Amino acid sequence: MSLPTLINMMGQLITAPSISSSQSQWDMSNKAVIELLEDWLSHLGFKCEVIKLAGPLEKYNLVATLGEGDGGLVLSGHTDTVPFDEGRWQSDPFTLTERDQKLFGLGTCDMKGFFAIVLDAIKDMCQSPIKQPLIVLATADEESSMNGARALVESGKLKARYALIGEPTSLTPIYAHKGIMMERIRVTGKSGHSSNPNLGNNAMDAMHAVMSELMTFRQELKAQYQNADFAIDYPTLNLGCIHGGDSPNRICAGCDIDFDIRALPGMSNQALIAEIEQRLPVIAERTGTKIQLEHLFPDVPSFATSLESDIVKACEALTKKKADTVAFATEGPFLNQMGMETLVLGPGSIDQAHQPNEFLALDQINPMQDLIRSLVRRYCLEA
Ligand SMILES: [Zn+2]
Numbered sequence: 001m002s003l004p005t006l007i008n009m010m011g012q013l014i015t016a017p018s019i020s021s022s023q024s025q026w027d028m029s030n031k032a033v034i035e036l037l038e039d040w041l042s043h044l045g046f047k048c049e050v051i052k053l054a055g056p057l058e059k060y061n062l063v064a065t066l067g068e069g070d071g072g073l074v075l076s077g078h079t080d081t082v083p084f085d086e087g088r089w090q091s092d093p094f095t096l097t098e099r100d101q102k103l104f105g106l107g108t109c110d111m112k113g114f115f116a117i118v119l120d121a122i123k124d125m126c127q128s129p130i131k132q133p134l135i136v137l138a139t140a141d142e143e144s145s146m147n148g149a150r151a152l153v154e155s156g157k158l159k160a161r162y163a164l165i166g167e168p169t170s171l172t173p174i175y176a177h178k179g180i181m182m183e184r185i186r187v188t189g190k191s192g193h194s195s196n197p198n199l200g201n202n203a204m205d206a207m208h209a210v211m212s213e214l215m216t217f218r219q220e221l222k223a224q225y226q227n228a229d230f231a232i233d234y235p236t237l238n239l240g241c242i243h244g245g246d247s248p249n250r251i252c253a254g255c256d257i258d259f260d261i262r263a264l265p266g267m268s269n270q271a272l273i274a275e276i277e278q279r280l281p282v283i284a285e286r287t288g289t290k291i292q293l294e295h296l297f298p299d300v301p302s303f304a305t306s307l308e309s310d311i312v313k314a315c316e317a318l319t320k321k322k323a324d325t326v327a328f329a330t331e332g333p334f335l336n337q338m339g340m341e342t343l344v345l346g347p348g349s350i351d352q353a354h355q356p357n358e359f360l361a362l363d364q365i366n367p368m369q370d371l372i373r374s375l376v377r378r379y380c381l382e383a
Contacts, residue, residue: 003040003043003044003119003120003123004040005120006116006117006119006120006365007096007098007103007116009036009040009115009116009119009120010096010103010105010108010112010113010116010117011095011096011105012036013033013036013037013107013112013113013115013116014093014094014095014096014105014106014107014108014112014113015094015095015096016032016033016036017032017094018030018032018033018079018080018081018107018112019080019081019082019083019084020059020080020081020082020140020141020142020143020144020145021082021083021143021144022144022145022297023083026083027057027144028057029057029058029059030058030059030060030079030080030140030141031058031060033079033112033138034050034060034062034079034138034140037062037064037079037115037119037136037138038050038062038064040119041062041064041119041136042064044066044119044122044123044126045066045126045127046064046065046066046126046136047064047065047066048062048063048064049062049063049064049065050062051063051151051152051155053140053141053147053148053151054151055147059140059141059147059148060140061137061138061139061140061148061151061152062079062136062137062138063135063136063137063152063157063158064135064136064137064138065133065134065135066126066130066133066134066135066380067130067131067132067133067134067380068133069131069132069133069383070132070159070161071132071133071160071161071162071379071383072132072133072134072135072160072161072162072379072380072383073132073133073134073135073160073161073162073163073164073375073376073379073380074135074136074137074158074160074162074163074164074335074340075118075134075135075136075137075163075164075166075372076136076137076138076139076163076164076165076166076331076335077111077112077114077115077118077137077138077139077165077166077167077346078111078138078139078140078141078142078143078148078331079112079115079138079139079140080140080141080142080143080144081106081107081110081112081143082110082143082353082354084106084356085356088356088357089356089357090104090356090357091104091105091357093105093106093358094106096108098362101361101362101363102359102360102361102362103359103360103361103362104357104358104359105358105359106358107358108348108358108359108360109168109346109347109348109349109352109353109358109359109360110167110168110348110350110352110353110354110358111166111167111168111346111348111353113347113348113360114166114167114346114347114368115136115138117166117347117365117368117369117372118136118166118372119136120369121368121369121372121373121376122134122372122373122376125373125376125377125381128381129381130380130381131380131381131382131383132161132379132380132383133160133380134376134379134380135158135160137152137158137163139152139331142330142331145297145298146298146300146331146334148331149331149334149335150298150334152334152338153334153337153338156338158335158338158340159338159339160340161340161341161379162309162310162311162340162341162342162343162375162379163311163335163340163341163342163343164311164315164342164343164344164345164372164375165330165331165332165335165342165343165344165345165346166345166346166347166368167328167330167344167346167350168346168347168348168349168350168352168353168360169326169344169345169346169350170347170348170349170350170364171319171321171345171346171347171364171367171368171371172319172321172324172345173312173315173316173319173321173322173323173324173343173344173345174323174324174325174326174330174343174344174345175304175305175306175307175309175312175323175324175325175343175344176229176230176265176302176303176304176305176325177302177303177325177326177327177328177329177330177332177344178230178235178236178262178263178264178265178302178327178329179261179262179263179267179269179299179300179301179302179303179329179333180260180261180262180299180300180329181260181261181262181263181269181272181273181295181297181299181300182258182259182260182295182296182297182299183258183259183260183261183273183276183293183294183295183296184256184257184258184259184293184294184295184296185210185214185256185257185259185276185280185291185292185293186254186255186256186291186292186293186294187203187204187206187207187210187244187254187255187256187289187290187291188203188253188254188289188290188291188292189201189202189203189204189205189206189251189252189253189254189255189287189288189289190251190253191250191251191252191253192250192251193249193250193251194248194249194250194251195249197251199251200251200253201251201287201288201289202251202252203244203245203252203253203254203255203289204244204245204252204255205252205287206255206283206284206287206289206291207242207244207255207257209283209286209287210257210280210283210291211239211257213279213280213283214237214239214257214259214276215239217237217275217276217279218236218237221234221235221237221272222234222235225263225264225266225267226264227264227265227266229324229325230264230325230327231325231327232327234264235261235262235263235264235267236260236261236262237259237260237261238259238260239257239259240258240259240260241257241258242255242256242257242258243255243256244256258296263302264302265302265303265304266302266304267302268301269299269301269302273293276293277293280293300329300333301333301337302333303329303330303332303333303336303342303344304336305332305336305341305342305343306341307323309341309343310341311341311342311343311375311379312341312343314374314375314378315343315345315371315375318370318371318374318375319345319367319371323343326344326350328350330344332344345371346368347360347361347364347365347367347368348360348361348364349361
């Protein structure tokens, strides 16, 4: 058997649904995508390791390795997609459809299409003598929990010198992004008849103080940290939703506020949380309420690879574009934690990701394949 054509492989990957979501009615296994990749990569001579994640659904990472050594290159992507808007697509999201020099389908640019592009690019290189390993990494649940990447960090198994994540960046090298934390602060007071404030303890009144403190903290962060490489060049803290009370004539017994913090590279999510936790007891004491902080989602650390790293310099030269930053999060910080110098660079635009009629423009494919082959030569064949 020879490998199917690029379009055929992309079509098969798009046809295999692999939605991941924190909402259970959408969440599904990525097994079919992993099996396709395993089949094709084995055919090219890769040693394939399929690793099941903990949890009720069948979710897998695939680590496919060609060659041996401490160096080498990881070509990394996620196998899952986001859910889709029923009825807002012009064609079936699970059928690869070509029109106007574009390939439409759920996951074409974000990012199952990347695997087809990689496999087709390297298929004729796999027979060459290889000095350092070439690894194709396919992860689960990037769009929901990043549990695939987190499990890899815990296993400590994956080793290489460099990594490229093929997220849609319109072929621009991306060396950094902010982190994301989503948190909730819950204030608990005591209900009572509104005619007499002494009958209860108003959680909303205490929440006012909490919000003021968060806004003060936000100003402090903005004054303390800047990074001119980001469009929004300071860390942000957004008060996103608030729930509390039930009736104008009752003293509010409970109030929750949900917020996110997007930290710049160099800032620690844990330190930010510790700082907020340290400020809450003062308000609790002053107001006589109970104030708790909880994490809504596991945090994603900020990501930054040195601009001096060889993979950054090499990709800047190959694309003739200066390395930049993006406003979305990737698995980059987890690959960096595993000791790889990681760059995010891929075909297609983030503007089309997570949208109805997601597409990959055909003119992105050849330049991406040239770049992949250059990196494989540099880090695996000639290293
Ligand atoms: Zn993605």
